[in-house]
Amino acid sequence: MTFFPDSKTFIQIGSFxxxxxxxxxxxxxxxxxxxxxxNFKRMGLDKEVLSDYFFGLMITGVIGARIWYVIFMWNELYANNPIEIIMFxxxxxxxxxxxFAGLVFSWWYFRKHKIDxxxxxxxxxPGVLVAQALGRWGNFFNQEAFGGPVGLKFLQSLHLPDFIIKGMYINGQYYHPTFLYESLANxxxxLIIYFVIRKIQTKQGEQFxxxxxWYGIFRFFIEGLRTDSLYIMGLRTAQLISIVFVVVGIAGYIYCKKCGKPAINI
Known part of the structure; x- marks a missing residue:
């Protein structure tokens, strides 16, 4: 058993x-x-309802994220080697x-359990943002999801810890730590949604x-810095979806304010 055998690996046990x-x-x-x-407990709902939901969401979310990636990288990575699809x-x-996959699963699950x-x-x-923030550190360890090339002085000007600067030195070049930008934004x-919007919320769905x-706005701009974006018809897929997120978010927020049910105090 070996801990941290390399920068990408937490533990190695034999070949595992x-x-x-x-x-x-x-x-x-x-x-x-x-x-x-x-939050469920504070709302007077059965918090144990989330136990089965958590495992179902994890599985559904990972599968959805994988399918999305495979679709847009099919020609480059999977067309000639389909077995790679299952190599998570x-x-x-x-x-x-x-x-997207998580939303579909959530709608089905909570409808089944008669929860709005x-x-x-x-x-x-709001907690999903925390999960995404930590997930971006996984990208750091994998040395992926980084931005365009920058100089050492630029990274030092951000007052980053040495281990981040060293981690951004990839194949002889320093790069934008876009993983960090998105992690901090998330x-x-x-903090804003949970400690500000939640306190002034009057209708159900405002935090949702x-x-x-929030995520759509920041992902749009951060995606513009990245070098590994997925594309559709020459456009960055994540930026297009981010625009959709912002439009749907604004429209949904306005609808909730005007027509939504009174918020449950959480």
Whole structure:
């Protein structure tokens, strides 16, 4: 058994390895789950309802994120080697695909349990930002999802710890730590939604739709810095989806304000 045999691996037991990427995703998901449980309890709902939901969402989200990535990287990576589709350990997840799959699963699950989708969304979506923030650190350990080339002085001007600067030195070049930009933006979004919007919320769904507005705006601009974007018809897929998120988020927020049900105090 060897801990940290390389920068990407948390532990190696013989030929079996667990990557930092997986650890980051699992820790983020557990924290989001605990936040959701706490909110459910404060709302007077059965927090145990989230137990089965958590595992179903994890599986659905990962599959959705994988399918999304495979679709847009089919010609480059999978057309001539389809077996790679199931090689999750080789990387290749697109969070927006996971969000879409997770929303579909959530709608089905909470309808089955007779819980208002907007109520569940208010309780769960802020925590999703925490999960995404930690997931981006998995990208750091994998040395992926970085931006364009920059100089050492630029990174030093950001007052970053040495281990981040060293991690951004890839194949003889320093790069924008876009993983860090998005991670910090997600944490800031969580704090604003959970400690500001939640306090002034009057209608169900306001936190839920605030997630899409915040995440869509920041993902759009950060995606413009990245060098590994997925494309459709020459356009960055993540930026197009981010625009959709912002539009849907604003429209949904306005609808909630005008026609939504009174918020449950959480």
């Amino acid at each position: 390895t667990i990557a930092w990427y997986a650890i980051c995703i699992i820790i983020g998901a557990v924290i989001a789950y605990k936040i959701g449980q706490y 350990r080789h990387g290749g997840l697109a969070i927006q695909g996971g969000i 989708f907007m109520v569940a969304g208010d309780a769960i979506m 944490i800031a979004g969580f 739709f605030s997630y899409f507005i």
